[in-house]
Amino acid sequence: MKILSDPSSGSIAGTTHSHNRAGQYTRSKRMPVQPVGSGRRGIVKSNFAAASAAWAGIGAPLQLAWNNYANGKPYTDALGQSIALTGHQMFVAINAMLLNCGSPISTSVPLSDTVFAAGFSAFTAVAGASLSVTPTGLGLVTDYLLIAISAPQSSGVAFCKTFWQEMKVAGNDVAATSLYALYLAQFGPWIAGQRIFYKLTPVNQYGVAGTPVMGFITST
DSSP: OBOOSOOOOEEETTEEEEEETTEEEEEEOOOOOOOOOSSHHHHHHHHHHHHHHHHTTSOHHHHHHHHHHHHTSOEEOTTSOEEOOOHHHHHHHHHHHHHHTTOOOOOSOOSOOOOOOOOEEEEEEETTTEEEEEEOOOSOTTSEEEEEEOOOBOTTOOOOOOOEEEEEEETTOOSOEEOHHHHHHHHOOOOTTOEEEEEEEEEOTTSOBOOOEEEEEEOO
């Protein structure tokens, strides 16, 4: 239901407040059905669970170090507010990312927050033939570039927020990487004229994620 009020977001009791280009609105809160499963969702939840469980075993001195690190790294939430994560939250965020990149959990705080700029020199999609990306490789061999893409979308779709992480490559990788076989297995074929949205997320060797590059390519 559309309402006249200050912009707000979130749920109170059974009502969810949100807004879009048409203005502020409310709707009944819905509980999503998201089974853990054995696919990508299961991997992500497993990584978070493992990182959270590891926090208890690192000891008070390291927990204090993580608390101090988190206090110096304010986080901007979806409402534009600057908030400080707890040491536990920061530990889980960093280590879930490391596990996502195929690296082991690190009990030490990151030695550097510097993250390379993600980018690509070529991104092509040809229906029934190929889907590939060529990264610019501005990172180090010890860094990571996470490559996530969407299901095929119509040419009228201008924004997408649902992505599937297809693979990761080294931060210095400049080779053309084929995404075709894995994409077909996940989403099936697409047709010329459809859009495939992408999100390239740079991550440094310590698990700190940088600013993702997002956009879409139109298949030929």
